[in-house]
Amino acid sequence: MKILVLNGPNLNLLGTREPEIYGTETLTDIEAQMKTIFPEVEIEFRQSNSEADLITWIGETRGKFDGIVINPAALTHTSLGLCDALKAVADVVPAVEVHLSNTHTREAIRHKSLTAPACIGQIMGFQGFGYTLALRALVQKLSA
Numbered sequence: 001m002k003i004l005v006l007n008g009p010n011l012n013l014l015g016t017r018e019p020e021i022y023g024t025e026t027l028t029d030i031e032a033q034m035k036t037i038f039p040e041v042e043i044e045f046r047q048s049n050s051e052a053d054l055i056t057w058i059g060e061t062r063g064k065f066d067g068i069v070i071n072p073a074a075l076t077h078t079s080l081g082l083c084d085a086l087k088a089v090a091d092v093v094p095a096v097e098v099h100l101s102n103t104h105t106r107e108a109i110r111h112k113s114l115t116a117p118a119c120i121g122q123i124m125g126f127q128g129f130g131y132t133l134a135l136r137a138l139v140q141k142l143s144a
Helices: 027-037 051-059 073-077 080-089 129-143
Strands: 002-007 042-047 067-071 095-099 121-124
Touching: 002 027, 002 051, 002 129, 027 042, 027 129, 051 067, 051 080, 067 080, 067 129, 095 129, 121 129
Parallel strands: 002 042, 002 067, 067 095, 095 121
Antiparallel strands: none
16 A cells, blocks of 8 residues: 655744644654554655645556545645645545644634535644644555
């Protein structure tokens, strides 16, 4: 099983950016934890501050990946393009959306996800551990 883990804008700053909200783990820490917990899953991690990169990577998943774990970050609330890309591959490459913080407890603009309707589920509020929960859910769904 091969899973693509996509990370949106500013997630390259994890560990130092607002640790009271996002925690102190870096993306490298989160990736290492996922690979340790799921050694049987081939996990490819990517991060970009560019919406275009994320859309392109999603569009390239057919025939290469079995699923996507995606943290669209701030693009969650603004990107119809990401939603459309996820919908375009959803029939063969399902996605789970993950957020480090509980977006429903934050500013009102963060309460609506434009990308969630294109995903099979959403995990939020557990900081870096949320990625592990998202991957567990996706592996279980794909294995069913």
